[in-house]
Amino acid sequence: MAVFGLIDGNSFYCAAERAFAPELRGVPLVVLSNNDGCAIARTAEAKAMGIKMGEPWHLAQRRAECKAVEWRSSNYPLYGDMSRRMYEVLAARVPQVEPYSIDEMFLDLTGLPDVERLCHRLRDEVRRIAKIPTCVGIGPTKTIAKLANRIAKDDVALNGVCDLRGEADRTRYYAELSISRVWGIGSKTAATLQNLGIVSIADFIKLAPEQVRDVLTVTGARVQAELRGQSCLPFTLMPPPRQGIAVTRSFGQMANTWGQLREAVAAFATRAAEKLRAEGLEAGHLSVFAHTNPHNGDPWYSASRAAQIEPTSDTLALLSETMRLLHACWRPGHRYFKAGVMLANLTPARQQGQMFATRDTVKSARAMAALDAVNARFGRGMLRPAATGTAMAWKSRQAQHSPRYTTRAEEMLVATAF
Ligand SMILES: [Mg+2]
Incomplete structure (x- = not known):
């Protein structure tokens, strides 16, 4: 099992x-x-x-x-780096770890002895080494493990670990717990079920699977099967391939001029290109958008442009295309509040120079590797295209930002001896 x-x-x-x-x-x-x-x-x-x-x-x-x-x-x-630390503590101790979100990870505990004790130990070690307090849920399916985790969070007496592998334990909790507590049951679905008199998880699993499929489609039927202990969501070793990379932000200060908007969007394109290279990918589709604030009384203006491009991860190539599209979006007289750059049609980067490429891909790859190496060593943005400007007025307002203790040498925690 x-x-x-x-x-x-x-x-x-x-x-x-x-x-x-x-x-x-x-x-x-x-x-x-x-x-x-x-x-x-x-x-x-x-x-x-x-x-x-x-x-x-x-x-x-x-x-x-x-x-x-x-x-x-x-x-x-x-937070991203603390998540990586948590992952590393776990990956060194269990055969398979599947990150689900920044702070949630599924563990494959199949066939391991004394699972409950192991989970208590994992919890202690994540706390000791990665400094993150956690709770662990255990079950024969992902949906049950998720539920067990919520129970462990709510009931301090469980000491951070809830094991729902036993059917008797599940039956007891299912009778008490609302269906809205289940992973994959949103508030709308819960309301639909409530109208049918289905309130607890016990009510839900009693329904005939065909009826569940009729009311909640195949997704709901899968949730029900999982709650009954039939695993439908297997362990995925590889995270699903990225569909796209997006860098979008609302500005700390509105962008009134072409120069301000251009600098902000150039910085987003630069960041998107970095992310692309960090994953060893190239993008064949680029889109850009910008809009005003819909909530502050300004006239609403929103524009976007997209283009197929020759697959690339070169910052300068992406930047010139981004600027061309952004210029087509730009109308003077608006206070821009948010903008973004999206890369799609992602494919693994090719190693060799391309025979029919219009750019020198070998030279570009070398230049980008040098750029990334400098920024990795001296901090992101140390070397960046001039188009991103120096004012960075678009940066988010963040009055109480803590130091990036674990990813910036100059922001490291300093211990002073007396
Ligand atoms: Mg959490």
């Missing part, structure tokens, strides 16, 4: 902030979305103060009880 584990970081972004700032431990803490807008991660202490997920921070801050809450701007380089 297959055994899946699902390990998930508790308040992951907050935990990553606390890993390097002991003064934040035990203190209510929230991490805010881009531009310091809304709460996107909350510690248990912050949840207890009534701060909701997605709550606008400028509103929450006005409440007297929230005055003591610490907050941080989101620091994605740090």
Whole structure:
């Protein structure tokens, strides 16, 4: 029988902030979305103060009880690197790890002895080495492992690990738990089921599979089979190939002029090209968009342009095409609020020079390798196309950004001896 584990970081972004700032431990803490807008991660202490997920921070801050809450701007380089550390601790200890999101990973525990003890140990080691507190769910299917993880989060008495391999244990929880708690059942689906009198998971698994398929299509039927212990979502060794790479941002400061918009979008194209090369890919399709803010009373203007291009990962080639498309989107007199660059039709980069290429691909590959090497050593953006400018007025507002402790040498934590 297959055994899946699902390990998930508790308040992951907050935990990553606390890993390097002991003064934040035990203190209510929230991490805010881009531009310091809304709460996107909350510690248990912050949840207890009534701060909701997605709550606008400028509103929450006005409440007297929230005055003591610490907050941080989101620091994605740090969170991405903490996720990598968590993955490495796990990959060294179990045969297969499948990342599902930045802080959730499926574990293949099939055939391993004493799975529950192993999971307690994994949890201890992720906490000790990667500094991330987690909970682990265990089950014969991914859906059950996900559910077990949620149970472990909610019930402190379980000590962070919930094992739902046993049918008797499942039956007990299924009778108590609402169907809305299940992975893959959104609020709309839950409402549909509620109208049919299906409230608990136990109610749901009692339905005839044909009926579930009629009401919720084949996806719902799969959820039901998984809850019944039939594994339909196998372990995938390789993450699915990327469909595309997108770099899109809302600006910290509106872009009023062509120069401001051009600099911002040039920076996005540069970043997208870096991501492309980091994955060893080339893009054959490029699209660009820009629009005004739909919520601040400005006249709505939105434009996008796309083009097939000769497959490339060369920053300068992508940049000149991006600028051509962006210029076609540009209309003066608007305050641009958000823009983005999307690369698609991705294929593995070819090693040799192409016979009929219109550019010197060997020279381009060498130049890009040198560019990436300099930026890897001295920090992203050390060497960048002049088109990205120096003002960077488009950068998000991030008033309380913690240091990128683990990915920038100059931001490393310094220990002082007395
Ligand atoms: Mg989590």
